Amino acid sequence: MKVPLLDLKLQYQTIKEEVMKVAEEIFESQYFILGPRVEALEKEIAEYCSSKHAVGVSSGTDALLISLMAADIGPEDKVITSTYTFFATAGSIARTGATPVFADIDPETYNISSKSISRVMDGMTGKERKKIKAIIPVHLYGQCCDMDSILEIAEKYNLIVIEDAAQAIGAEYKGRRAGSMGDFGCFSFFPSKNLGAFGDGGIVTTNSDEFFDKLRLLRVHGSHLKYYHNKVGGNFRLDALQAAIVSIKLNYLDGWTEARQANADKYRELFIDAGLDDIVNLPTEKENRHIYNQFVISLKEKRDDLRMFLTDAGIGTEIYYPVPMHLQDCFSNLNYRKGDFPVGEYAALHTLALPVYPELSYEQQTYLVERIKEFYS
Numbered sequence: 001m002k003v004p005l006l007d008l009k010l011q012y013q014t015i016k017e018e019v020m021k022v023a024e025e026i027f028e029s030q031y032f033i034l035g036p037r038v039e040a041l042e043k044e045i046a047e048y049c050s051s052k053h054a055v056g057v058s059s060g061t062d063a064l065l066i067s068l069m070a071a072d073i074g075p076e077d078k079v080i081t082s083t084y085t086f087f088a089t090a091g092s093i094a095r096t097g098a099t100p101v102f103a104d105i106d107p108e109t110y111n112i113s114s115k116s117i118s119r120v121m122d123g124m125t126g127k128e129r130k131k132i133k134a135i136i137p138v139h140l141y142g143q144c145c146d147m148d149s150i151l152e153i154a155e156k157y158n159l160i161v162i163e164d165a166a167q168a169i170g171a172e173y174k175g176r177r178a179g180s181m182g183d184f185g186c187f188s189f190f191p192s193k194n195l196g197a198f199g200d201g202g203i204v205t206t207n208s209d210e211f212f213d214k215l216r217l218l219r220v221h222g223s224h225l226k227y228y229h230n231k232v233g234g235n236f237r238l239d240a241l242q243a244a245i246v247s248i249k250l251n252y253l254d255g256w257t258e259a260r261q262a263n264a265d266k267y268r269e270l271f272i273d274a275g276l277d278d279i280v281n282l283p284t285e286k287e288n289r290h291i292y293n294q295f296v297i298s299l300k301e302k303r304d305d306l307r308m309f310l311t312d313a314g315i316g317t318e319i320y321y322p323v324p325m326h327l328q329d330c331f332s333n334l335n336y337r338k339g340d341f342p343v344g345e346y347a348a349l350h351t352l353a354l355p356v357y358p359e360l361s362y363e364q365q366t367y368l369v370e371r372i373k374e375f376y377s
């Protein structure tokens, strides 16, 4: 039996007619960049994410970069984030010229640990601490960070909060939507995210009128009036075609999320029935609405051998992520060492993401859990 990590072809069949119709309209109009379809999507996403505004951009990475630029983060500044995230989070900080400052994660949720943030802040001199201007909590795998403590720290030190919600569209923390709690919420429409485009795309949410204006300015090279530039921005524009496709898919998102949650529940039952719960650590759901962009287990032993065994059995898995940010070559100048963030380092060696996409069948899940049982017995 084949169990791919993700199969987007099944989903495409269900929306194909709507997509083809809108694609033809756009091709006939020859109107490709920004415009009414992007504006419509911005309204829909702002509403979906309980935010006042949204600004469509070219990718999730650019959502992070343009937010940092709108917050005037630059070479003299430092920005705190998780060591255990997709590279774009830390990379965007570095691209502004600022210095990323890493913190460890919570062993249950894999999200940034507020205790670790406090430890990092307390270990700094007052002068160093003053350079910290922002914090990027990453809502990893589709579950929100512990935002009460993070917002408290941000308030105490006067930090801008940029939520990296690339994996968490529609996730909730105590009834509040991802992307609505900080100053900026950054989302990605990369095809493998829960709400994926047919190419690259992203969006930034904000409740601030001032940041909204700034984001729109920076998206088009910092110019309100063509060829007159108030700021140095970039080309961070979203395509009409991508916006139109994302708009169509947004109508199905809650249904797909429910299917992912149901798959997560089925895994829990299957793993417990198989008696694997002492080798396999299942993901912990806090009180949040977890949208399961990924279903990530942690294995006490032989993660890499298991992964090879599953590949041979036709089962796709992935490691998100094998190297924490503080141990990346490109950040060696920051002088972090192995052992600095033991929880993130442990996660990098022990976690494994399993298929959880909405169309995954019960037979496929059963087959997968049976193979894991076979491997460990």
Ligand SMILES: *Cc1c(COP(=O)(O)O)cnc(C)c1O
Binding pocket: 059, 060, 061, 062, 085, 086, 088, 089, 138, 164, 166, 167, 188, 189, 190, 200, 201, 202
């Ligand atoms: C996917 C992702 C991004 C980047 O999004 P792109 O659209 O691929 O640029 C940023 N942060 C996290 C946590 C992600 O998962």
